[in-house]
Amino acid sequence: MSDNTSKFSKIKQFYFNLFPGLQEKNWSNFESKLAVREFRKHEKMLQPGEVCNAICFINKGIIRSYYDIDGKEVITNFYTEEASFCNYESFLSRKPSLFFADALEHTEVVQIDYDALQYIYTYLPDSERVGRLMAEQLYISLSGRVAALLLDSPEQRYQKFLKEKSSFIQRIPQYMIASYLGITPEALSRIRARISKRNNEEAAEEMQKNKAL
Amino acid sequence: MSDNTSKFSKIKQFYFNLFPGLQEKNWSNFESKLAVREFRKHEKMLQPGEVCNAICFINKGIIRSYYDIDGKEVITNFYTEEASFCNYESFLSRKPSLFFADALEHTEVVQIDYDALQYIYTYLPDSERVGRLMAEQLYISLSGRVAALLLDSPEQRYQKFLKEKSSFIQRIPQYMIASYLGITPEALSRIRARISKRNNEEAAEEMQKNKAL
Structure with missing residues (x-):
């Protein structure tokens, strides 16, 4: 039993809700690929030019994402407890991020890296379906935000x-x-x-x- | 053999490229759910308040999507031959569209309606994976457009x-x-x-x- 077990409890709950058929054996394999990371207040988590390599499930803290446009910060989102932060565009396309992310408070996350997610797609039946539905939700949410800015x-x-x-x-x-x-x-x-x-x-x-x- | 067979040739090619394992028998089932539609130049294809119920694969013509913002048209995209038009936000969430779409030229499309797509997800192995990758591509493309407008x-x-x-x-x-x-x-x-x-x-x-x- 790793020292991080208690830090994995929220993300475990999240994944067992998402995949009701998830088996403890598969969870253990998946868990072994997770890592806990902490960020100090104001610490940068992602910068333009870096490929985003992890989905960060937030145990505590707040993260914001923002563009630097001619020296002016334009904030695009805030993320907090029991939500995930990721630059999905960069994560999925494996291209460098165009925006920054930093911690607004001392923040603790559980990281799922790109390879761990590919593992889940390969070994968990139904995960492709959940992956599709999650990608569709991301699209719906981003479309809604764009429409709100316009309308x-x-x-x-x-x-x-x-x-x-x-x-x-x-x-x-x-x-x-x-x-x-x-x-x-x-x-x-x-x-x-x-x-x-x-x-x-x-x-x-x-x-x-x-x-x- | 239906009269529309020749009109289905492009979309058939598109789906066989997407699903190399697609069998003729499955294709025939899927094809039976497709419909050809034509739109006159300037004809509206979608309006705010309507749920978008089809993905339109374009055989010929051009479609544009736009918001009406206080009487001013704000165009969000153009779609043409061998691409698909759909308000995916509405299509996926089953909520009413917030924008318009109309044909800029006489346009012929092959429509895949929501139920036909659910059929493909249920009966074609690997289709969930393709669906996930397509939803991810949509997300990447929309993010890129938002970033371009900002940066x-x-x-x-x-x-x-x-x-x-x-x-x-x-x-x-x-x-x-x-x-x-x-x-x-x-x-x-x-x-x-x-x-x-x-x-x-x-x-x-x-x-x-x-x-x-």
Whole structure:
């Protein structure tokens, strides 16, 4: 039993949910290919020019991905506990990454490298199907994000963000949220003020109604 | 032998290349689920609110996909002979499309509907693997397009477009190419003039060199 067994418990749960037919023997083979890695706050995990060679299942911490566009950081996503971070474009195509990733907090991940994933595709029946469904989900999610950037107002994007990332939004600085939404920090402040004012007015109205009853 | 056999020859070739182990018997079953459809020039093929229910393999013609953003068309792609058009996000998630698609020319496609594809996944060994690789390719291609919009200059995007779509670029109006590149038609004219000037200068230089020899 390796020292890392407890650190593998979340990813094990995740994979047993994904492949209900997974056998302990196969899991042990797979587990032997996993590695635990830790990243200090602000530590770079991926840089342009590097091929992304691992899917990082996050035990704790937050990772962000971003482009550097003429010296300006444009944040494309945040990833946290029990989600995975990977530059799938680079990982799948074996081409260098075009973006950065770094840890916003001290972060612990379990890494599945490219070869370990090929192992799972080769030896686990049904894994190809799960692989297809996962790739399709990635595509759907990226398409949704592109459509939102084109079609939704900044306020609609912020409301969606609140819903999707509510569990860890408090751990991300406002200026980074603004960058992710494609707006300035000032525009985000105005949106937050507008939402807050609306919420207060609705609460006051509700109180008036209740008094009148 | 159906009347459509000749119209199925290109898609048959495409699938036999994709699945080298495909048997004639399985192909016949699959083929019986295909349908030929024709679209007039400018005819809408998909609209926001409709679920995309088919992958359209293009025998001839050009299809474009675009968003309507406050009355302005924003073109996201062009599709032509021996490629497939599909709103995969809608097709895979079974949710309504957010964008339009129409035929830029009289267009003939062979349609594979959602159920026919499920048939192929169920009865053809290896099809899950091909399905996974295809979904991964879709993801890589969409990521590349998003990165290009963020990182490349309009001129770089135009040069890529020339390379990728060289076989049918003459069939697309300039203002649509501008829309696809995310620039105004005037900006595209300036880019084309710049490239043409550069090419002429290079040709003249080359001639001078040859004379000097």
